Amino acid sequence: MISMNNMNPAETLRVGVLPLARPTFDVPYAEQMCENAWKVMEQIPVEWVGSSKLLFDAKSVESQLLKFEEKPLDIILILQLTFTDASMTVRIAELLELPMLFWSFPEERTGGRLRLNSLCGVNLAAHALGKSGIQCDYLNLNPQNPDSKNNLVSLVRAFQTFKNLSRTKIAVFGQHPDGFHTCAFDSENLKKIAGVNVEQMELPDLFEEAKNITSETVAEVRNELDLKINGLAKVEQGPLEKVYVFCQHLEEKQQKRVITGFQFVAGQNFLRNMAVQPVVLWECLIQKELLQDAKQMYMEL
Numbered sequence: 551m552i553s554m555n556n557m558n559p560a561e562t563l564r565v566g567v568l569p570l571a572r573p574t575f576d577v578p579y580a581e582q583m584c585e586n587a588w589k590v591m592e593q594i595p596v597e598w599v600g601s602s603k604l605l606f607d608a609k610s611v612e613s614q615l616l617k618f619e620e621k622p623l624d625i626i627l628i629l630q631l632t633f634t635d636a637s638m639t640v641r642i643a644e645l646l647e648l649p650m651l652f653w654s655f656p657e658e659r660t661g662g663r664l665r666l667n668s669l670c671g672v673n674l675a676a677h678a679l680g681k682s683g684i685q686c687d688y689l690n691l692n693p694q695n696p697d698s699k700n701n702l703v704s705l706v707r708a709f710q711t712f713k714n715l716s717r718t719k720i721a722v723f724g725q726h727p728d729g730f731h732t733c734a735f736d737s738e739n740l741k742k743i744a745g746v747n748v749e750q751m752e753l754p755d756l757f758e759e760a761k762n763i764t765s766e767t768v769a770e771v772r773n774e775l776d777l778k779i780n781g782l783a784k785v786e787q788g789p790l791e792k793v794y795v796f797c798q799h800l801e802e803k804q805q806k807r808v809i810t811g812f813q814f815v816a817g818q819n820f821l822r823n824m825a826v827q828p829v830v831l832w833e834c835l836i837q838k839e840l841l842q843d844a845k846q847m848y849m850e851l
Contacts, residue, residue: 563625564621565624566599566600569604575667577604580604581631587602590693594702611641624713628675630655633668633671640679653702656690656691721751756799759799789825792825797838800838
């Protein structure tokens with residue numbers, strides 16, 4: 551069971567934009583494509599860092615990279631306005647170590663020389679990055695196509711979601727029971743794929759941290775839950791006091807943004823340490839908005 555009611559506020563995605571080109575191609579056409587691309591980008595609520603000025607050589611790229619150092623970026627968007635070799639792209643990837651997204655620009659076939667040859671530049675760059683063990687994504691869109699904005703938005707949302715998740719920290723209480731292998735997870739792989747941090751927490755440590763919670767605060771929690779849950783007076787009060795302290799301490803961790811959400815593994819050891827009936831514990835957590843529901847709470851009782 552996981553509670554994530556108090557997600558950290560989403561921070562706007564910061565995207566560094568590098569419009570790469572070569573002067574041996576149709577520069578005016580590339581500049582027009584770049585302006586059109588920026589018009590689409592500016593309709594999306596993202597902090598775009600960069601300009602529409604084409605970058606033709608390593609010196610101009612390095613100058614733009616210095617500006618990127620002012621504030622951390624989340625991803626790099628390469629506007630592949632014309633064909634270029636992959637030397638600058640690989641250098642950018644090695645220096646910034648950020649996710650990379652390419653945008654190439656399709657051209658109609660005229661039977662003559664391609665004016666941009668943009669997609670070929672992305673293909674060369676992606677292959678070079680792949681040989682260096684660096685993954686990337688790409689779009690091949692005409693910015694004047696009405697569907698281009700939606701396609702760009704889809705990828706931006708994916709990166710924004712990853713950014714939000716990377717600020718998520720889940721505290722796990724309890725261990726999955728023997729034989730319940732589907733309940734196990736790889737915290738390192740979870741962080742790599744989704745950016746989520748997982749911290750294993752033990753009840754004795756939590757109660758040690760909660761020693762500073764005053765009796766007055768615990769009484770406030772008791773009064774609050776008495777109004778919301780019928781029959782608490784009939785429950786053994788000693789163990790119930792631990793539940794109040796438990797709820798208060800978790801709530802404080804959420805309010806301070808130390809922990810984003812909680813997972814409670816309802817194994818025998820966890821419930822034995824809490825020393826109350828599961829339904830009492832879950833109902834208190836739900837009423838304190840620390841748990842969304844407890845439909846699957848019985849994993850090992």
